[in-house]
């Protein structure tokens with residue numbers, strides 16, 4: 001398997017995210033066989049496909065609950081980003097604190113800013 | 128015409144007949160798809176070989192492709208049966224409302240006030256809607272002839288294609304319903320006010336007859352009807368309505384006879400709950416503007432235009448279609464606005480208007496709500512700018528609308544540091560500059576093109592006659608004195624207002640024109656109220672007013688069944 005190349009910025013962010021994980025139970029380690037999608041940021045931290053997608057032969061779409069299992073409560077996340085300008089992306093009038101993580105943060109594709117283009121000047125950088 | 132035919136005419140009105148004949152239902156679609164040539168005609172393809180145009184050969188003939196192959200009926204996928212063992216819980220109510228928006232919350236409260244045990248299942252984490260103004264007719268201060276004249280005006284606004292019975296129903300019940308919404312929302316803590324007749328200046332007289340209005344205003348921004356429906360939901364909860372949030376409806380429960388018995392919804396934990404409804408299910412899921420394939424099919428005009436809502440995927444359409452309901456024929460009514468980039472009161476003032484690049488494109492007396500028709504292409508995508516110079520306060524003083532002085536315009540300028548009030552900060556887009564080039568850059572237009580446009584426009588103005596677009600001479604004012612102003616508007620899809628066939632009880636009708644027992648459709652999911660190319664702005668707040676009214680009436684009706 002080819003070595004994953006993680007841009008410095010992304011690596012730093014990952015560290016940030018992972019340090020935020022409760023319990024810190026997800027030790028980085030070798031990845032199982034050729035299973036890891038090369039696009040996965042999580043993979044570089046030793047997280048296997050099955051940890052998110054389940055063990056069944058037919059891989060299921062990852063529900064938001066799965067993200068929260070490691071990354072913690074949505075309200076806590078919203079509190080942590082309360083000062084983000086021009087507005088808190090994790091607490092908004094469309095979804096409150098319950099926007100599905102996957103709407104912006106993609107694991108196997110470039111993440112996107114759902115607020116744009118409706119909200120001009122909400123130029124968030126989405127990790 | 129035979130005697131039989133004549134009698135049938137009297138039984139079924141024109142609107143309903145048309146919709147059954149040309150709309151989309153499982154029955155009409157299947158029967159038309161069965162004949163190759165007929166299917167080709169359905170998609171306007173009679174000149175192409177039927178094989179290329181006909182429905183895709185799936186075994187159930189569930190999907191069909193359009194001429195360009197881009198749109199398919201797969202936007203209405205047949206629901207996969209959910210087995211009983213997949214259902215985690217079954218709950219029984221009298222009335223189940225699907226969707227907590229401008230029609231759903233009023234319907235739920237109204238049903239509860241009429242004695243029903245009510246559940247609301249809602250996709251979002253709370254009640255959700257949009258807009259500020261919702262209106263009704265005040266019967267006490269309106270002449271009967273005025274009400275009928277207004278009804279006639281609204282029918283004409285719909286190019287005479289709507290169901291007149293539904294317009295009349297709004298006209299004669301909306302005052303009561305809108306007042307009720309105001310009162311009950313206030314009980315929940317809402318600052319909503321009745322702006323009354325002054326908010327409807329242009330229609331205080333219709334055909335010379337006097338009219339009065341109830342105009343609910345959930346505002347000012349950023350407070351909207353979304354917040355309003357959350358306040359109304361508080362009152363509903365107190366009245367005993369149970370709300371289930373983050374619980375989208377995925378399937379209707381029907382018996383063999385086609386009667387709707389309930390809804391299956393998926394909760395935040397991923398588990399299914401079956402909600403049984405002893406009296407009826409009221410679908411109030413809004414429009415389908417975020418379902419791209421479905422929009423491209425029914426309203427191709429808005430293919431390149433941006434959306435104002437999120438997650439309106441037409442879920443209710445799919446549910447009701449598979450239960451036997453009929454979707455209104457292609458050519459649905461659309462609503463596109465921009466009241467936010469600059470003052471709403473100046474949006475219809477006929478200043479020089481230029482497209483995204485900076486070219487003049489229209490006789491500017493055309494209202495903002497119709498400009499989308501000129502800006503439908505991918506390049507313009509609804510963007511245009513209104514341009515005027517520093518003499519506007521005096522030179523446009525007599526135009527209809529209301530001018531906002533330069534100091535007030537700062538409230539709409541993202542580059543001005545002044546604190547903003549009563550606007551969405553992320554939507555304002557008004558600019559001021561000392562030169563046209565600089566203004567063009569701020570408006571994201573092409574400076575050279577805008578300079579040339581302004582030069583040409585000033586020539587036209589100087590000549591006293593608009594030889595380019597025919598705008599009346601008293602609407603021609605030059606753009607010469609710095610600083611120059613520009614409002615960069617972008618009309619986006621507020622709503623799609625066509626829906627599915629209902630009768631006056633808002634009960635869904637099937638392709639035979641028979642009511643589907645247990646199924647009611649309100650809000651933008653309900654059909655028959657519009658029919659024109661664009662939503663009319665004759666009554667400001669007609670859309671929300673109609674949603675409240677039909678929610679109020681339907682909740683009451685179903686509770687009493």
Ligand SMILES: Cc1cc2nc3c(=O)[nH]c(=O)nc-3n(C[C@H](O)[C@H](O)[C@H](O)COP(=O)(O)OP(=O)(O)OC[C@H]3O[C@@H](n4cnc5c(N)ncnc54)[C@H](O)[C@@H]3O)c2cc1C
Nearest residue numbers: 226228229230250258259260376413442650651668670671
């Ligand atoms: C920015 C903006 C401004 C507007 N301003 C005005 C105005 O001032 N005056 C006016 O008259 N009109 C206005 N409109 C139009 C008006 O808001 C709509 O026509 C109206 O809200 C439609 O009401 P509804 O009940 O059909 O749908 P909505 O109010 O949109 O409610 C539908 C609800 O159903 C829920 N839902 C959807 N699918 C499901 C599902 N599967 N299960 C459960 N729940 C579901 C949604 O979450 C939503 O809460 C405006 C629209 C926009 C976008």
